[in-house]
Amino acid sequence: GAVVSQHPSWVICKSGTSVKIECRSLDFQATTMFWYRQFPKQSLMLMATSNEGSKATYEQGVEKDKFLINHASLTLSTLTVTSAHPEDSSFYICSASLRSDRGLGGYTFGSGTRLTVV
Amino acid sequence: LAKTTQPISMDSYEGQEVNITCSHNNIATNDYITWYQQFPSQGPRFIIQGYKTKVTNEVASLFIPADRKSSTLSLPRVSLSDTAVYYCLVGDWTGGFKTIFGAGTRLFVKA
Numbered sequence: 001g002a003v004v005s006q007h008p009s010w011v012i013c014k015s016g017t018s019v020k021i022e023c024r025s026l027d028f029q030a031t032t033m034f035w036y037r038q039f040p041k042q043s044l045m046l047m048a049t050s051n052e053g054s055k056a057t058y059e060q061g062v063e064k065d066k067f068l069i070n071h072a073s074l075t076l077s078t079l080t081v082t083s084a085h086p087e088d089s090s091f092y093i094c095s096a097s098l099r100s101d102r103g104l105g106g107y108t109f110g111s112g113t114r115l116t117v118v
Numbered sequence: 119l120a121k122t123t124q125p126i127s128m129d130s131y132e133g134q135e136v137n138i139t140c141s142h143n144n145i146a147t148n149d150y151i152t153w154y155q156q157f158p159s160q161g162p163r164f165i166i167q168g169y170k171t172k173v174t175n176e177v178a179s180l181f182i183p184a185d186r187k188s189s190t191l192s193l194p195r196v197s198l199s200d201t202a203v204y205y206c207l208v209g210d211w212t213g214g215f216k217t218i219f220g221a222g223t224r225l226f227v228k229a
Contacts, residue, residue: 006161034217043205044162044219093161095217103150103169104209104217109161 002028004096006110013084013117021079021113023094029074030096035067038091038112050077084117091115122206127224136193138223140206143187148210151182151189156203156222165204166191193225201227 003026013019023033031052036044048069049057056069066088068080077096081088095109123141130136142151150169154162166173168180168189179192193200205222 004161036219043221044156046218091159095161103167104152104207105150105164105167107154107162107164107217109163112159112161114159 002108004094004108004110006094006113008113009111010114011116015085015117016083018080018082019084019115021092023077023079023110025075025096031074033071033077033094033096035069035079036093036095038093044093081115086117089115089117122208122220124206124220124223126221127226129226129228130196131228132197133195136196136225138191138204138225139188140191141188142206142208145186145208146210149208150210151180152207153178153180153191154205154207156205162205196227198227198229201225
């Protein structure tokens, strides 16, 4: 089945530094990937849609200059949290879809990245 | 995308059948109903998807009434490992690529 690999699974960084999170589709090509953020005991919040070869589309309220998304190839999207601050500490999850048929059941999610900014 | 409403939490015991209902009054004609499961510190995982009537797979069943304004995820004989958050999503891939998650239902299975 479709597998999405996310790396690293956890990271601790100092306030003011930048952190890059990678999302790879291992056995399929993904022209579109998605990035979510999830705070403890809350639901997933869609941050942006990453499109291969073009600029990402950010959801309202998400700072595009802070959360840099690069979809360099059909199997790799990266999220860089720039100048991280403690309030950026969260669980970041990516997803991609293999299917093009109806419904929303074709999404495969990465295992997530726990970011802690100290 | 149609808005969904689910119970915030549910408790059950091992071996029982658990039914989680999702309301989606504004479901569109082309929308499908999809359920995902999420364990702590993991990404969501697809459980089941349906359009109408009943769908069953090796994990769960999905019941959808004729008006499609609600759906019920049924988990037979739950175990402790079924403790997770369950999300109901309504939409159509061809209508857009966004997957918007509601609050979900936190299921806690007790021994």
